[in-house]
Amino acid sequence: MRLERLTAQLRPCPAWQAIDLGFALARAWFPALWALWWCTALPLTLIVLALAWLHSDLWLLALWWCKPLYEAPLLLWASRALFDERPRRGALPGMLGAGLRPRLLPLLLWRRLSPRRALVLPLLLLEGLPQRARRARLRTLAGGSASGWLTLVCYHLEAILWGGMLLGLYLLIPEGLPGIDLIAALEDSAAPAYWISSACYLLACSLIAPFYVCAGFALYLSRRTELEGWDIELAFRRAPPPPAAVLPALALLAPLLLAPPPAEAETWPAPEAARARIAEVLDSPDFGATREVELWLPVADPAQRSTEDAEATWSATPPPWLAGTIQWGLVTLGAIALLILIRALWRERSPRLPRSARTEHEAAPEPHSASPIDHETEIRRLLAADDPGAAIGALYRASLERLDRLGLSLPPGATEGSCVQRASARLPHRVGVPFAAIAAARQHAAYGDRDPSAAHVERLLSHWRRWQGRTDAH
Structure with a gap:
């Protein structure tokens, strides 16, 4: 694996940032990935349609179950494009058969309903480990990867697109033409509206699949970067040799030789002249003017004035009970902090079990x-x-x-x-x-x-x- 040919910057990051990176890659490569998805899904769609004998519900279920077959070529294309190896047309037949490899069989059987399918696919397709090593590797990579949340979010996005397409067709058909029965599109598998609904769902799957595959691939790369230190290795590989680092420094120092001589400092005006200039500006009518205004204000009654004086006195001198409350609160907080410190020191100084318990434990091993x-x-x-x-x-x-x-x-x-x-x-x-x-x-x-x-x-x-x-x- 040639890390120096990576077209994206890898570094340890949270799962949501890795998913965002995958979505950015999918946006950049979307036309190629979308066309590749249809090159794989369309022939299988026609084959399943002939085998299902025009049963739209079975046809839709079979297409949904075979999703990993369409996603494997997308992952293979993305893995090569990320390392600056854009596949050519001659490599297209090999990519279309990527989903038929025997090691991807678990994704069509017991792992088909796994929420971590986006993370399992790169492990099965790109690493090719034996079964026991693959299980241990999956346990290591799956920790904190958020692949289950990615699957859940993408399923919801598919449902939103599917419903939006159906509702858009329902609203855009003119009144004089036969419309789409939304209830039949969801329940009656023999109705033409159900076939339209199935086609809309297939289109929604094709739009979400590039983002789902690239996000899962980015999660896989993020976990490997975190566990194996790819970012550190890549930094060492891309670091320039020591002699080459001298040339940029000389290039930065060269403009100093062409710098002009230092200029003489300007003389500041005297303070008296500055004060006179300020007074002249303030006296100017353009700067501003003052005016006198007379207003009638109500006079407060003696009761209200005494209440205001009492409030001012209370705010100036707080009551005695407030100082006692603050004092006991500080004492309580100090006692709690002292107990926490003693507990931390005790745990640090005595991490082992008591001698009696340790002796019994070592005398009777499991x-x-x-x-x-x-x-x-x-x-x-x-x-x-x-x-x-x-x-x-x-x-x-x-x-x-x-x-x-x-x-x-x-x-x-x-x-x-x-x-x-x-x-x-x-x-x-x-x-x-x-x-x-x-x-x-x-x-x-x-x-x-x-x-x-x-x-x-x-x-x-x-x-x-x-x-x-x-x-x-x-």
Whole structure:
């Protein structure tokens, strides 16, 4: 994957910004994507129409169910266009058959009704992972991707377009011509109005499909950028070499040689002359004039004047109870802040379980958890088999088990980054730093396809053994 050929700027961003990027790409490529959608959908529409024996309800259901077949060519075209490889006409037959690949079969069976279909399609079509790795990859990418909301919004947009087309046809037909029965268009599958309604829905699907596919593709790219640091890698690739950075600096300094000599400062007028000029301007009739105006105003009665004096006195000197209330309120807030600070310090200084509870927990391990010695034996066996990627995975799993024994609760499906953040925030420094190094090596091996060396795994294993509280006996 040539990241330097990207035509869009990728950076970690919220899900709604990624969806907005996908909509912008769909607007830029809409004519090509819309034509490609019809090149795929129109032949299948005619085939299904012949097989359905003019049953419009079955025809519409079949076309709706086969949506992934029309969306796969759009995704393949968008993935190439994003990397500045606009497909030519000769590649059109291969793209039209993209939806017939066997690995897209789940989208036509058990994953057809999945709300995350927009995110699953790039994973199945572009990565081609085996089934077990695909499931783990999907769990990682689907976290916080908002693909379900994207599907829901696009379905509503399709319904709005479909209803708008039907209502527009109903209102635009002149009175002398036979109109469209809206009830028959929705309920009577044998009526001609139902066929018109089905055609309007197919047109609405074709208009929304480019936006749905590009938004799902943008969500996929955003999650990979967040997990694999594509923006950082792209910045390093596009950075100029050090000698080339000197030329712009010289170009900026060159105009300084052509700068004119400094000019002499102008002499300011004397203060007396300035005051005289100001007085002359103020006395001018063009500047303004003053006038006297006489008005009759009512005189307030003594009762009202005494009430106003009392209100002014109260505002000037507040009552005594107000000061006491403010004082006790500040004392209460200070006590609450002190309790929160003591609780935070207590959690930071004692993140582990009590000694008695920890002893019982370590003395009676769970049936499926292995002891540290078993983990070390398994890791050394994998290193001896020249499989450092599997060894760092086993070391990462052993570290997660140890964090669980220390009382650190991790949510299901937590990523390596979230685990490192929780460990650094709630565990001592001597535990968080080794675990962060192990998690970083695990990320490089799992997502970057860069297995660590055996010596690096040995160093991490040595840190892990010291973290376990055991000394090296060999």
